[in-house]
Amino acid sequence: MPQYRSGSHDDATPAPRGVRRRRGPAVVAGLLAVALLPVAVDRWAAARIESRTAAAFQDGMGTPRPPQVRVHGFPVLTQAASGTLRQVDVTARDIPAEGTVRPLPVSELRLRMDGLTKSADDDEARAERADATALLSYADVSDALGLEISAGDRPGRVSAVVALPFTGEVTVTTTVSALSGNRVAFRDFEVTGGALPAAGNALLSRVFQKPVQLRNIPGGLRLRSVTTTADGLAAHFSGRSVTFRPGGADGAAVEGAAGTV
Numbered sequence: 001m002p003q004y005r006s007g008s009h010d011d012a013t014p015a016p017r018g019v020r021r022r023r024g025p026a027v028v029a030g031l032l033a034v035a036l037l038p039v040a041v042d043r044w045a046a047a048r049i050e051s052r053t054a055a056a057f058q059d060g061m062g063t064p065r066p067p068q069v070r071v072h073g074f075p076v077l078t079q080a081a082s083g084t085l086r087q088v089d090v091t092a093r094d095i096p097a098e099g100t101v102r103p104l105p106v107s108e109l110r111l112r113m114d115g116l117t118k119s120a121d122d123d124e125a126r127a128e129r130a131d132a133t134a135l136l137s138y139a140d141v142s143d144a145l146g147l148e149i150s151a152g153d154r155p156g157r158v159s160a161v162v163a164l165p166f167t168g169e170v171t172v173t174t175t176v177s178a179l180s181g182n183r184v185a186f187r188d189f190e191v192t193g194g195a196l197p198a199a200g201n202a203l204l205s206r207v208f209q210k211p212v213q214l215r216n217i218p219g220g221l222r223l224r225s226v227t228t229t230a231d232g233l234a235a236h237f238s239g240r241s242v243t244f245r246p247g248g249a250d251g252a253a254v255e256g257a258a259g260t261v
């Protein structure tokens with residue numbers, strides 16, 4: 001008489017090994033997609049904040065192109081929800097000069113803002129601390145002073161070529177330094193080539209006597225030092241509780257930088 005056995009796990013036909021193996025990659029891909037979704041959303045939020053900040057900065061500073069903006073830290077969404085961005089870096093180029101007396105454009109401005117928040121009415125943004133470096137090209141410095149300026153014979157000094165009638169060219173060097181009110185001073189000039197008559201000495205004294213004021217720097221930043229480079233002057237700024245207003249007299253705007261996205 002035939003023996004019949006009830007069904008059991010031992011009787012189950014095992015699934016082909018290839019089928020089981022195909023499930024692994026699919027599951028991993030799904031898990032990766034879920035895991036990367038918050039990263040993609042956060043990166044989208046950061047890109048939107050960066051775009052809005054760049055547009056506001058361009059409007060406030062009058063740059064021909066939007067600056068490069070980078071929001072640091074992850075997640076950015078959490079920072080935006082709290083109303084404070086930990087660090088925002090801005091690199092702007094070709095900031096036009098303001099004023100009619102020896103205006104001096106800024107070739108490049110690198111700005112770092114820490115603890116950036118936005119006011120409730122969107123009229124201003126405030127950074128707990130801000131640091132910046134502005135590059136002032138020798139060509140623009142030359143236009144501002146009316147002399148041919150280049151790198152000097154040692155750090156902290158620049159060279160100026162003066163064309164004088166009858167005596168030819170005279171080369172002098174002068175020390176650059178920072179003054180209050182975001183002004184660049186030229187002091188202690190000395191002749192390093194040629195002969196400078198008394199009239200030329202008086203002329204250069206008048207040229208270098210009055211500092212050049214930088215009028216296109218975001219308000220609240222204070223000039224701390226000026227150094228010389230191969231390409232121009234590097235002006236270093238810093239400040240605390242620095243306020244930025246869009247399109248206002250204080251210069252750069254960061255409207256929308258720390259608000260909701």
